[in-house]
Amino acid sequence: MRIMKRYRAGLKLILVLLPVIVAAPAMAAVTVTVSPHSVAKAPNKHAQFVAAVAGSSDQNVTWLVNGVPGGAPSIGTISATGLYIAPADVPTAFAANVEAVAEADPLATGNASVNVSASVATGATWHVATTGSDSADGSAATPWKTIQHAAATVPAGSTVLVHGGVYKEAVTITRSGNATAGFTTYSAAPGESAIIDGTGLVVGNGGQQGLFTLHGASWVRVTGFEIRNFTSNTASKVPVGIYVYGSGNHIEILDNHVHDITTTVKTSAGDALGMAIYGSAATAISYLVIDGNEVDHLVTGYSESLTVNGNVQHWQVTHNNVHDDNNIGIDAIGFEQTAPTPAVDQARDGWIADNVVSHTSSITNPAYNDQPGADGIYVDGGTRIVIERNAVDHADLGIELASEHATRTSSYVTARDNLVSYSTITGISIGGYASGVGGTDHCTIVDNTLFENDTRKSGSGEFQIQFHATNNVFEDNILYANAQGLVVNSFVAASAAPATMDYNLYDASTGTAHAQWVWKNKTYTTLPAFRTVSGGEANGLLADPKFTSIAASSLDLHLATSSPGIDSGDDLGLAGVGLFDFAGDPRLAGAGIDRGAYER
Numbered sequence: 056m057r058i059m060k061r062y063r064a065g066l067k068l069i070l071v072l073l074p075v076i077v078a079a080p081a082m083a084a085v086t087v088t089v090s091p092h093s094v095a096k097a098p099n100k101h102a103q104f105v106a107a108v109a110g111s112s113d114q115n116v117t118w119l120v121n122g123v124p125g126g127a128p129s130i131g132t133i134s135a136t137g138l139y140i141a142p143a144d145v146p147t148a149f150a151a152n153v154e155a156v157a158e159a160d161p162l163a164t165g166n167a168s169v170n171v172s173a174s175v176a177t178g179a180t181w182h183v184a185t186t187g188s189d190s191a192d193g194s195a196a197t198p199w200k201t202i203q204h205a206a207a208t209v210p211a212g213s214t215v216l217v218h219g220g221v222y223k224e225a226v227t228i229t230r231s232g233n234a235t236a237g238f239t240t241y242s243a244a245p246g247e248s249a250i251i252d253g254t255g256l257v258v259g260n261g262g263q264q265g266l267f268t269l270h271g272a273s274w275v276r277v278t279g280f281e282i283r284n285f286t287s288n289t290a291s292k293v294p295v296g297i298y299v300y301g302s303g304n305h306i307e308i309l310d311n312h313v314h315d316i317t318t319t320v321k322t323s324a325g326d327a328l329g330m331a332i333y334g335s336a337a338t339a340i341s342y343l344v345i346d347g348n349e350v351d352h353l354v355t356g357y358s359e360s361l362t363v364n365g366n367v368q369h370w371q372v373t374h375n376n377v378h379d380d381n382n383i384g385i386d387a388i389g390f391e392q393t394a395p396t397p398a399v400d401q402a403r404d405g406w407i408a409d410n411v412v413s414h415t416s417s418i419t420n421p422a423y424n425d426q427p428g429a430d431g432i433y434v435d436g437g438t439r440i441v442i443e444r445n446a447v448d449h450a451d452l453g454i455e456l457a458s459e460h461a462t463r464t465s466s467y468v469t470a471r472d473n474l475v476s477y478s479t480i481t482g483i484s485i486g487g488y489a490s491g492v493g494g495t496d497h498c499t500i501v502d503n504t505l506f507e508n509d510t511r512k513s514g515s516g517e518f519q520i521q522f523h524a525t526n527n528v529f530e531d532n533i534l535y536a537n538a539q540g541l542v543v544n545s546f547v548a549a550s551a552a553p554a555t556m557d558y559n560l561y562d563a564s565t566g567t568a569h570a571q572w573v574w575k576n577k578t579y580t581t582l583p584a585f586r587t588v589s590g591g592e593a594n595g596l597l598a599d600p601k602f603t604s605i606a607a608s609s610l611d612l613h614l615a616t617s618s619p620g621i622d623s624g625d626d627l628g629l630a631g632v633g634l635f636d637f638a639g640d641p642r643l644a645g646a647g648i649d650r651g652a653y654e655r
Contacts, residue, residue, distance in 0.1 A: 064112035082171070085110040085157050085159050086108070087157050089107055090104070093170070093242070096139075097172050099139050099141055101138060103137060108330065110198065118154070118632060120154070120629075124441065124469075145304075148170070152166060152167075153166070153169060156168050156628055161630060161631060164628070170205070177236070178236060179213050179479045181194075181205055182244075183222075186491060210465065212239060216245075216423075217242065217244060219248045220247065220249065224239075225256055228270070228272050231348065232274030238275065239275050243541055249281070250285070251267065251645070252287030258292035262291050262293060269296075272503070273304045273306070275306055276307040278309040279311065286327075287318050295316065295328045296311075298330075299334075300331075301335055302337075304340075305342045306342070306343050307346070308330065308343075308344070311349075314352045318358075323357045324420055326356050326385070328359060328360070329380070330360075330361045331358075333364050333366040335366070338448060339399065340370075341367070344371055345370075349375070350377045353381065356382070356422045357382070357634065359384075361386070362385075363387045364391060365394040365399075365400055365401070365402065372408075373408045377413075379509065380414075381417055383414070385410060385412060385431070385433070388436055389435065389458070391460075403439050403440070405441070406445075407435050407442045407445065408441070410432075412447045414449045431448075432455075437468065438465065438466045439603070441469050442468065442473065447478070448478075449476075453475035453505070454483045455483070456483075456495045460493050460494055465495050465498065466479065466579065468495075469500075470500045471631070472633060473637070474504050475503060475506070478510065479510055480508075482516070485519070485520055485527060486547065486574050493523060494523070497525075500527070500528065500529065500532065501530050501627055504612050505532065506639075509537065514567075516544040517534040517535070517536055521547060524549075527553060530625050531558045533559070533560045533620060534561050536560075536561075537560070538563070543585070556595070558625040559599050560596045560619065562599055566599075572585040572595055574589050598618050599651075601614060603612035614649060614651065626643070640653075
């Protein structure tokens with residue numbers, strides 16, 4: 056209701072009667088409640104949750120588990136309708152948080168908990184040893200000789216203990232465990248070094264083969280092996296350390312060491328892979344866990360160190376150490392015609408967390424003409440993926456979200472709480488590398504710390520925006536440039552802003568006076584000028600972030616108590632910022648969100 060006022064028109068006083076004003080009630084705050092509030096479940100069992108939103112007519116919510124939209128296999132997944140599925144295998148009982156975030160207000164969250172009990176192993180144990188015989192009975196006293204014989208023999212739910220020694224074989228697993236019998240597990244015997252060595256083996260299996268290959272197998276676990284020395288000298292033969300393809304569900308690749316997988320082909324036709332998951336069937340590879348592995352010293356040619364490609368859904372790549380490889384570290388791929396139909400040809404609903412990716416570069420890779428182009432973490436056409444708490448250093452591009460296929464995008468990816476340092480070209484990059492390829496849409500990059508990237512001073516800076524970037528968010532990050540001073544490089548003269556940018560903290564190693572921004576291919580040397588042309592950074596800061604230590608020998612990017620980044624960020628809600636910072640501490644610990652990867 057509009058309030059009328061008494062006013063003077065010329066010399067005549069006009070009286071306007073004021074209606075009686077009744078103050079409108081204050082708008083109710085949006086709140087969310089989740090029921091049931093607490094449940095107990097056995098592994099692989101379901102629990103249905105229901106969310107009620109008060110204070111809004113919009114009842115839609117986003118479901119999360121431990122702050123991860125949609126959850127993940129090791130913590131449990133949850134559907135868009137609130138159906139929680141507990142992890143299939145639980146070594147130790149734990150409690151998972153289930154959260155519902157109101158779409159009407161991202162700060163309105165309801166919570167519940169699921170107490171998940173530990174798994175109980177029921178299957179028999181079998182043994183393999185280099186001194187054994189495949190005509191034996193597979194007992195501890197008379198073990199088999201080859202892992203392949205065990206894979207062709209043991210029933211669902213068995214554990215195959217492989218004793219110390221070197222096994223010159225390529226193992227193919229096609230037999231599955233199941234939900235009743237449990238995982239069929241292939242494990243190095245406790246305290247023993249079981250090595251799968253490909254020296255002298257020739258790649259078979261139609262031209263791409265792993266030293267461990269899983270084809271159409273479900274409920275299978277491979278854990279604790281050293282997998283090494285598999286080489287190809289021809290483009291038609293692709294060696295892989297661990298290779299999973301076709302379909303399958305509930306697959307775990309745990310605590311293995313994969314190294315020295317090599318192609319000697321010195322052109323873009325040469326390929327090798329450390330770990331490759333190819334969802335190449337109409338039914339997805341799903342509930343996949345790749346955790347705790349080391350993948351290093353690979354010569355992969357035009358391929359990746361660890362890749363999830365095609366029809367793969369509900370997966371996680373966590374706690375891995377990927378280092379000293381000559382192409383991409385971790386890759387989630389879509390639209391490469393890996394799956395039989397375009398509708399499912401996309402890695403999706405994934406969680407890339409708590410990995411260390413270091414010294415991943417193509418500058419010694421002849422397939423790239425020894426030019427830098429290798430990402431630490433790359434989402435190339437994936438969707439609905441969370442990338443959090445990873446440390447990426449000395450890659451060519453730290454983290455990249457894009458697509459190499461025209462009209463396609465990486466979409467709905469959140470990259471948060473990561474540390475990215477000393478990248479050869481750029482810290483984080485969005486948008487396709489050329490006008491004729493795809494791009495990046497509806498991705499959120501929040502609470503990352505980017506430190507002295509673009510070591511070659513190529514002009515790409517800390518945050519690079521390329522072609523076909525739309526509807527993205529870049530907030531609460533700290534960008535600390537090297538002496539070049541370039542913090543943002545958006546060189547494409549697009550008609551619309553490629554990203555909403557605000558609450559970022561900028562500095563350069565030589566001080567704030569040297570910071571610079573490129574926007575639509577023009578350079579600006581002050582934050583006010585960048586605000587004007589970009590329409591963003593109303594709450595951006597140009598200041599010393601006051602890191603604990605910036606010495607290369609003792610780099611510590613925690614914020615000192617006097618940092619202007621403390622409590623000055625924008626809270627995007629649980630679905631945006633997550634539960635934890637880079638160190639695993641609560642993300643909201645003070646009066647507000649801290650900028651950068653650490654919460655003080």
